[in-house]
Amino acid sequence: MKLISGLATVTLASLVATTLAAQPASAAAVPPTQLAGDWISTQLTDGIAVGDFADIGLTIDAGLALESMGDTARAEFIGDSIAGTLVTSEDFPYGYAASDEGGTTGRYANATAKAAAFTGRIGRDPSTAYDSIDLLAQLEELTDDTTGLIADDSSFGNFENAIGQAFAVEALARAGSDEAGAATDALLAQQCPAGYFLFTLGSTACGDVPSADTTALVVISLRESGIGSTKVAAATSLATQWLESVQLPDGSFAGDASAPGKNANSTGLAGWALGEAGRTAAAVRAAAWTRGLQAADPGACATQASTGAIAYNAEDLASGRTSGLGAKTGVWRRATFQAAPVLRWAPPASGALGITAPASAAASSKVDVVVRGLAAGEHGCVTNGSAKRLVTGTGGDLAVSFDLPATVPAAHTFTVTTLSGAQSATTNVAAPPAPVPAPVVGELSVAKVEKVGRNNRFKVSVACDGAQACTGKIKVRTATKVERANGTKAKLVVAKSAYEVQPGRTSQVTLKLTKPARAVLGKKRIRVVATQSVRGAEPVATKFWLRRK
Template structure:
């Protein structure tokens, strides 16, 4: 059989390391088991499974030949195909004979002379020629007849390849074991049953049997129409039996998703041309392969690399305890039949990478990162922050991962890596909780003059905001030394103790600045009283206006607006009491109660030699309180 290829060239790694592990399990061509209380033994049937899988994927002729020679020796010595060594004198096991004959042919041997045994004639002797069992194989054994549909499928292929006269009846009986739904059942009906078909007996669905029967029928060089129709029905049933995640369950005792069933079904679907379903199965199987990235070491690291675990529980136990003698058989039985499906393992379609937030993130926060470009089903290790953890890449090859940032301000590198050694990293800029303090200058600052504010202890490029009475008055980016220097014009009073502001995680905010009440001198020595300054934000600039009950002439108001406009874009809507009609000259001013001036009082502004600009020290300029003065 030549495997049908998917539209993408498969990823060679899982197939390569899986085959390498299987080859490493062979001892003189056989899977040997040490004595665990029941005596040491060689598993011939499972060794043939290894040989068939390695032959199917190609490129392992030496190992396949070693298995063939070992099996031929065993068959020639009366092992496997008979039970004389167990006291079953004169026995012949039909399924073992058929499987040996198929492997002899596949591995380049001669089934008619395999270890000195003619497997074809010996198999023909186990085929019934009497209705209603014509074409049915059976065992000759004192222990009973345990022949089943799997052996029948191998017999149909072996006898067809050999040109046996009994091949048609054996193939017909095999097709009778397929139910109308498309699946093949495992066990035959009783020999006395008039109708030997699956539909008459109501057989139970079995994924493994359906897949194995399909693989043997698909290998027939010149199939009949009946065989072609049977394969189409089996393909349809297998496709429908696949779970959304690509997995398959087995028969009555193996209903849960497992690597053995998924591998066989995916292999069969791939050979039958359903490469998309085969790729999904391969992705699921690969997710259960021991291929540990170096950064996530486990008991599956090192020599076990490439083995396939039976299910999720087996892989989890393997990472904790390793592949011990007690579970070695399960790992071998999962890997041997499932390996060929990895011929359809999808590769990564983009460059392997990990990305994350470009802004500062909070210490202690759960921060999302994105891994992309991983091969579907591959094991990805995420390390660098916290305990390393292994994750399985989905079919898209991209998946999110959330990492909790540790305390403290620092650059934290998140690294994603895979078994073959590829890795990618991302540096997250983490800000820890902090308290920033402000130390006001101890020198006198005239009202309306600038105040220099220096914020230190920052992270380079950190965004900082400065608030005055809850309003943002300045913002900026910390320089390479972690400092931010800004100048404020708003009135501040000297403090005996520095004010402190609590830092915020992830977006730390420098402290609040305590305001001082404004005392504005008015013409004639009067003042507006201890009235607070109210802030109005225009963009990121602060525009202050003294709230006084005072009439302001149109000329002064216009000058203030020009000054505000020239000061760099402050809000032109200067909040001043506005009266468009100017009072006649000489109208006296009346002092308001409380030491201020009343609305309607006449004010005679001092003449200004330059009507388009105001001097910073004039009462009108102070009243406008425009930025830049």
């Protein structure tokens, strides 16, 4: 930002200070128009847009934007600042509306009309607002009494166009000039049957690529003119219908052949015109799209792009965030000065800012948090520790994903921050439960030959030497097939029982013969296999002999 010297420094600084004051965490939402207006004011030196040269046309664009957004004081300050630039002087050799052309004075229709229209919009009389020039009188002289067309009086040629004609109609009609009627008819003759206005005055080439920018500026001036005739109303209605018909699904507008592709200038101007004409739904969509190109990157997501400035397109926004405006400052200025007024129709948030997160989650998992209360096009910053996501509101709920680290236990705080405040939510990651030890069955201790008592019972021992209890079941089967009472042979279940032995102890387990086993176990011994089993552990088999006592 260039420093502003002298009286203008005090005046402009006082205007900026009231709107750039630090906002508390609970502040009301900062309107995007305010952000844009604040940035526009920082781009003026003594109230003039200065780049490689003092650009008075761009300066008036800034004034028109500020006036449209209700920033009257700043718009009037620009009106004061251009006083010494309208005609050639010792301090300003290249007059905007009238300039020395080497012995003759050139008078420029577009510039005169634009300056006169702006002067009228800030509530001043273009006839008397400036000591150096009567803008209205000069405009009337540059308007043909018969055709109503404006034209330059210059040795350099004639560069008038439909945009200048529209400004002329606005200024002449507002002043009640006798030239207003013919000028209006000349402007309406520029409208093609489809509804758009041709840029080149006197052209009838309706097959050419139409311009949303030209059409929008004509509509705005016709609305500002206050002309209530049926033909002007019909022309305005047809033009806005055409603008709606070429609006893209995302709310944006594309430029003409000289500037193809969706961009903020075309979208801002078209949306502004639609809003002024009462086509609110279309204006809201254009405003939301334009707000998405406004640099307003809060908190940890702050970037190199200047807050409040509007990028020409998405590519310029990305570049500005990474590297600053730099050599493209002029492009950002023109985009902001022309597009800012549409932000008057930017939709507000549907509710208070908020964020919700899962109460709990696993370590190393992906978590979706939900952000609420971001207006369409509004930027927010969602953080979790050092991780951050710069997001743009859609007007509804917005899901944002984060990958949690492996650290446990942990409490992860997710925060959404805007230029107006912040809200947080927490997700807890608990330590995983201690692993359940694998079950053990213990060590079975048996004699080579175990004897079965008269009560058909026998005992075995289970030793539990570890730090946890030994549990399981013992099932004893015959090792081979044996002959049963009916003469058939089969392996038999001899006995079975469940058991539990405390750590460090040895317990006896009593097993009772099954009825089939009783029948086959006589005085001879039989070979058996005892299998210890429990869910989650490998079974353990032990062979021994059984016989009766």
